[in-house]
Amino acid sequence: MNLDLSRRSFLKLAGAGVAATSVGAMGFGEAEAAEAAHVRPFKLATTTETRNTCPYCSVACGVILYSKGDLRKGETADIVHIEGDADHPTNRGTLCPKGAALKDFVKSPTRLQYPMHRKPGSDKFERISWDEAFDRMARLMKDDRDANFTATNQNGLPVNRWSTTGMLAASATTNETAWATFKFAKGLGIVGFDNQARV
Amino acid sequence: MSTSPIQPDPSAIGGIPKAPLAFMPNTARLFKERAVRLERLAENSRLAPYLTFLAGLVRIQSDLVDALPTVDPIPAEQVERAREAAMPPLDRSAIGQSAVFRETLKQFLDRAEALDKPAAAAEALAQVQLADEATLDWMVENIAADNLPIEALAQHLYVAAAIQIHAARLAGGLDAAKLVPIQVGVCPTCGGKPVASMVIGFQGAEGTRYAGCSCCGTLWNEVRVKCLACGSTKGIGYRAVESGTEDATVKAEVCDTCHSWVKILYQNKNPSVEMVADDVASLGLDLLMKDTEYKRAGFNPFLIGY
Numbered sequence: 001m002n003l004d005l006s007r008r009s010f011l012k013l014a015g016a017g018v019a020a021t022s023v024g025a026m027g028f029g030e031a032e033a034a035e036a037a038h039v040r041p042f043k044l045a046t047t048t049e050t051r052n053t054c055p056y057c058s059v060a061c062g063v064i065l066y067s068k069g070d071l072r073k074g075e076t077a078d079i080v081h082i083e084g085d086a087d088h089p090t091n092r093g094t095l096c097p098k099g100a101a102l103k104d105f106v107k108s109p110t111r112l113q114y115p116m117h118r119k120p121g122s123d124k125f126e127r128i129s130w131d132e133a134f135d136r137m138a139r140l141m142k143d144d145r146d147a148n149f150t151a152t153n154q155n156g157l158p159v160n161r162w163s164t165t166g167m168l169a170a171s172a173t174t175n176e177t178a179w180a181t182f183k184f185a186k187g188l189g190i191v192g193f194d195n196q197a198r199v
Numbered sequence: 200m201s202t203s204p205i206q207p208d209p210s211a212i213g214g215i216p217k218a219p220l221a222f223m224p225n226t227a228r229l230f231k232e233r234a235v236r237l238e239r240l241a242e243n244s245r246l247a248p249y250l251t252f253l254a255g256l257v258r259i260q261s262d263l264v265d266a267l268p269t270v271d272p273i274p275a276e277q278v279e280r281a282r283e284a285a286m287p288p289l290d291r292s293a294i295g296q297s298a299v300f301r302e303t304l305k306q307f308l309d310r311a312e313a314l315d316k317p318a319a320a321a322e323a324l325a326q327v328q329l330a331d332e333a334t335l336d337w338m339v340e341n342i343a344a345d346n347l348p349i350e351a352l353a354q355h356l357y358v359a360a361a362i363q364i365h366a367a368r369l370a371g372g373l374d375a376a377k378l379v380p381i382q383v384g385v386c387p388t389c390g391g392k393p394v395a396s397m398v399i400g401f402q403g404a405e406g407t408r409y410a411g412c413s414c415c416g417t418l419w420n421e422v423r424v425k426c427l428a429c430g431s432t433k434g435i436g437y438r439a440v441e442s443g444t445e446d447a448t449v450k451a452e453v454c455d456t457c458h459s460w461v462k463i464l465y466q467n468k469n470p471s472v473e474m475v476a477d478d479v480a481s482l483g484l485d486l487l488m489k490d491t492e493y494k495r496a497g498f499n500p501f502l503i504g505y
Contacts, residue, residue: 019319021504023249023482025353027317032482034245039483044491045441047450049424064424070436072455086406087422092215093406 046070048077051085053172054099058196060171061099062088079106141165141188149189166192218404221378221387224416226371230261230364236473240480250480253501255314257476260364263306270299270365272372285379287390289369289415294362295339304335304361311357323353330354345392345413345498352503359500366391366415380419383430384461384496386412387419392498393427393461395478396452400467408463411474413498426454427461428496437463438491440484448472449481451488459496460488478502 019025023032048070054061062085069077082102086093095102105111115133116125128136150161167190169181178197185193237254241247273288281288294300308328316324330338338358341347347355370388378387386393391414398408399418409418410427425432434455439447448469453460462481466472478499485495485505495505 019352019504020349022352022356022500022502023246024504025319026249026252026323026356027319027353028246028249028252031246031248035482036486038245039440039486042483042487043441044438044451044487045447047437047439049435049437051424072434072436083406085423086218086404087408092217094215 055170055172056098058171061091160189162189163191169195171196216403218407218420220420221375222418223375224367224371226264226367229416230257233473233476234258236476256360259310263364270368278377282379289389291343291389295336300365303365307361327354327357347503356500370415370417384427386417388417389415394474394499395462395497397464397466428459429457431456453493458493460493461497
């Protein structure tokens with residue numbers, strides 16, 4: 001990319017043997033060859049640095065996740081380190097103690113990775129499928145809303161209030177996700193509600 | 200009541216400064232520290248002969264900064280005009296015509312004669328010393344365009360080193376606060392290409408990334424995880440020479456958008472890292488990267504051709 005073979009220059013400064021690299025052209029070809037021989041058995045290790053948003057609170061600090069391996073190259077990737085993103089205008093590289101412990105959150109053996117259900121009276125959680133989970137949530141939400149929905153206030157004015165179910169959403173969301181979350185919750189009339197759209 | 204001399208300073212809490220756009224080269228230290236680092240790296244490297252030779256050249260650069268008469272600063276109106284047009288205030292195309300630069304080049308070449316060097320390097324030096332005006336102008340133009348002809352790398356290396364002295368002296372007289380960002384991967388002082396970039400641990404800018412100019416030595420802020428060649432943030436990955444569990448301090452930042460790579464040094468992990476010196480000393484990474492689909496985009500007149 002930084003090379004230019006021009007006849008003009010060749011004619012002007014012909015004389016020194018043409019070597020294609022600075023090191024070779026200065027007469028250090030032997031050292032260059034020694035380095036090449038030394039490095040030949042080594043392999044290149046792939047790592048990635050990925051930007052994301054801390055999921056904990058509505059401040060939404062920027063973080064950089066360091067991993068070994070690259071998913072895009074068909075490798076498996078493993079997060080080795082997480083730190084504050086110094087380029088992010090909100091936190092400029094800083095993190096609170098919770099955010100600074102994010103790697104343990106990702107790696108936690110008790111981390112929730114799929115829907116779990118603890119049956120009434122049971123002392124343990126059991127894994128269920130997403131379909132089962134959604135069906136059950138929809139059923140319970142509908143039953144609760146049908147039983148407790150407030151359609152008018154004490155003065156008889158129509159309102160949209162469902163105060164017996166609450167909803168809490170995470171912070172690592174885009175504007176669009178926050179908008180959709182808000183419409184979903186408020187459309188149902190959920191009163192006890194918090195998400196990123198509040199800030 | 201506490202009698203400890205260590206007192207809490209709550210004013211430091213919440214006062215996270217914004218990383219400055221640029222750090223101007225400190226000419227009193229730039230070349231001196233580079234020479235020291237090159238000598239240090241030469242102690243344990245297969246490239247020791249070349250590193251030692253470069254250390255000698257850089258020592259001359261450092262000595263000349265002290266020995267040369269002071270250089271006229273870039274006029275304030277030129278800086279202002281450049282600001283308005285988002286252009287670099289240091290005009291590299293004008294360097295060739297500068298009498299101070301011609302004197303810098305002459306003294307640099309004269310002093311370089313005394314260095315121990317292979318025959319090829321000595322021959323190239325003699326050719327540059329004997330070169331006519333037109334040839335010198337042409338070499339300065341090539342270097343100002345960051346485009347070195349492959350068959351004259353040795354000759355251009357000497358001229359580029361002399362330009363570095365002159366450009367660093369001009370840049371050193373500028374106020375970093377007067378600079379404006381120009382474009383990703385372009386030096387805001389002289390418009391030059393970066394040698395590499397460095398994640399720094401400087402107080403007030405910890406963990407940010409600065410690109411280092413191959414011409415004037417300015418360090419300028421660039422957002423991390425972003426290609427310095429094309430500005431893309433998609434498909435950025437890192438490659439390093441595998442070394443067991445140890446975390447590499449020199450990596451290749453590769454870009455799947457433009458298929459090029461630029462070295463990134465982690466100065467926050469090893470404070471003795473110096474961009475130009477460590478770029479040359481990490482030639483092994485360049486050699487391994489040669490076999491990949493990516494092209495080197497970092498520009499260093501001491502390390503062309505990889």
